[in-house]
Amino acid sequence: MSNQLRDDMREARRAFGMVWARFAREAGYGEAHLRNVENGNRSVTADVAAAYDRVLRTGGAFASRLAAASATGRSAPWTTDETLSVLTDLVDGSGVDRRGFLAAGLALSASASSWAAALESRPARTPAGLPSSPALLAHMDDRLDHLRRLDDELGSGEVYQLARSELSLAVKLIKTRRYTSAGLGRLHSIAAEAARQVAWAAFDQDRAGIAQRFFDASLRASAEAGDPISGAYTLSFAAVQCYSTAHEAGRAVALLDTARTQVKGIGTPRMEAMLAARTARALSKTGAKKETAHQLHLARAALDKGRRDNDPKTLYWVDYGEIEMIAGSSALELGDPAEALRRFEAGMEASYPGDEEYPRSHAIYLARAAEAHLALDDLDGAVATARHAAACLGSVDSVRSASQLKGLREKLAQHAAYPAIRDFLEAG
Structure with a gap:
């Protein structure tokens, strides 16, 4: 310590x-x-x-x-009993945590290191397929899949409580001790994903401290299951929390490096693509242009390898369109608005289903595209894209997306003399 x-x-x-x-x-x-x-x-x-x-x-x-x-005299051990204690405290407690972003980032780094060490002491396993899983666990897995789609389309407001309920059920089932070793492993993997969803929902609602605690719990459950795939997926979302925070992008790169190390040789090309793309986004925050381009190349090359039967179902959203949207965001971060617009356009040409399936994320990407238009003095393009972003956000419950749009409005306000922009701002 x-x-x-x-x-x-x-x-x-x-x-x-x-x-x-x-x-x-x-x-x-x-x-x-x-x-x-x-x-x-x-x-x-x-x-x-x-x-x-x-x-x-x-x-x-x-x-x-x-x-x-x-x-x-020591940090909390990553043992079976301690993992169950952490999970129990989270589902039984109030979840109040006022730690700021920096404190949460420091804790996430410690959790990632402990996760990697814990996995080395446990044999990795391949998550059991649904057909051979007990029916109840299969239903739980299906519900978590539905919650992921709900989060995509409606935002994190409802998902936060629903995912907590799924985590609570998983913990209760673990405590019954009625499952075999394989069943317990499956339950811990389910708990890892439920905790990740709670963490992501908390982050999306601007509750960094709570997000960190559930990210930590997700990693603990992943280690207990001997399931590095679920833990790597959790770290990829924890990295977003870090690189979305000032001065924390380097920590995000470290989290993703830890994830990539643990799934090396067992992750599918789609997992490789996701981790490379998010590494690129984190690197763009540090100004590392060449390294960002290299990671985006790796992401595209991984997708070129095609799908695999054992692709984690959580990676349904990882495709060429998403990679190009990340590339656009990275280019804007690196001060190249023209390249950003080219990448955003390439994403749409790759049939990125933003309006229909991912309106929360699409609103963020559209807001960034509007900023790119604005940087190029294309006021008409900026306001048209801003209108699209606002319409896309609609009734989505996401503090993160709303904050992105608010920031765009503040930038547009500097050009309020332009009639179309003034009309957009006055329309609210």
């Missing part, structure tokens, strides 16, 4: 972007003292942890972790 805490404190300081001299001055310590703390030559005291929290605005995360480590 101590070494991990030091590493996370160092990462957070670097990500914050403050030069050493100013950081040490605001923390109230000499540079040499703090360097020795980070290098392990001095202890991480409560006062030092609190100073890092104060300067880096981490909401007391470091002080809390130090206090927890001091009280227990």
Whole structure:
């Protein structure tokens, strides 16, 4: 715990972007003292942890972790009993968590490392196919599939509670101890996906701390199942939370690297494509243009290999259209609006079913396309695409999508003298 805490404190300081001299001055310590703390030559005291929290605005995360480590002498173990305890606490508790993005990001990094270590101590398994699964578990799996589609079309508002109910049922069934080893493995995989859905819904509703706790629970259930595929899928969504947060894109790349390492040799080409595309998006946030292009190339090349019978059903949305939409978002992030529009257009030409099947995500992509038009001084294109984005969002319950559209409106407001833009803004 101590070494991990030091590493996370160092990462957070670097990500914050403050030069050493100013950081040490605001923390109230000499540079040499703090360097020795980070290098392990001095202890991480409560006062030092609190100073890092104060300067880096981490909401007391470091002080809390130090206090927890001091009280227990170790971090919570990733054992069968501990996993069940974590899952039980989440489904029985209120779910209130006010940790901010940075604190959640630090915790996600720790969870990813523990997940990888736990998998190495358990033999990986291939999730059982539905025909040989008990009927109840098959029905649960089908319901989770329906919830994924519901989230695509209506947003995360309803999914949050519904997925929690599925997780609660999975935990109850695990506690009955009526299932064989294979059945328990299947149940833990189901719990991993249900917890991931809760986490993603929480993130989509701007509840980062709660999302982190359920992402952690999902990874624990994945490790208990010996199912790296479900855990890698969870990490790919946790990475979105990280790269959507200022100064956390590097952490997102690390999460995705962990996922890719664990599924190497067992993941299908479609899984490879998804992880490569999300790595590209994270890298674009760091300004790494060549690396972003390389990862997008890997994603397209993986899709070129075709579908596989053992493709996880969770990857139904990974296709050429989605990859090009991610490429468009990445190009815009890298300051190339013309290339962004070309990629967004390529996505539509690949039959991206945004309006009908993925209106929440499509609204985000359309808002970015409108920003690209705006950057090219194409005001008519910007407002037309903005109207499309607003119509696509419609009754979708998504704080994340609404925030994207709000940001677009603020950019358009700078051109309110243009009649078409003024009309759009006044229409609300």
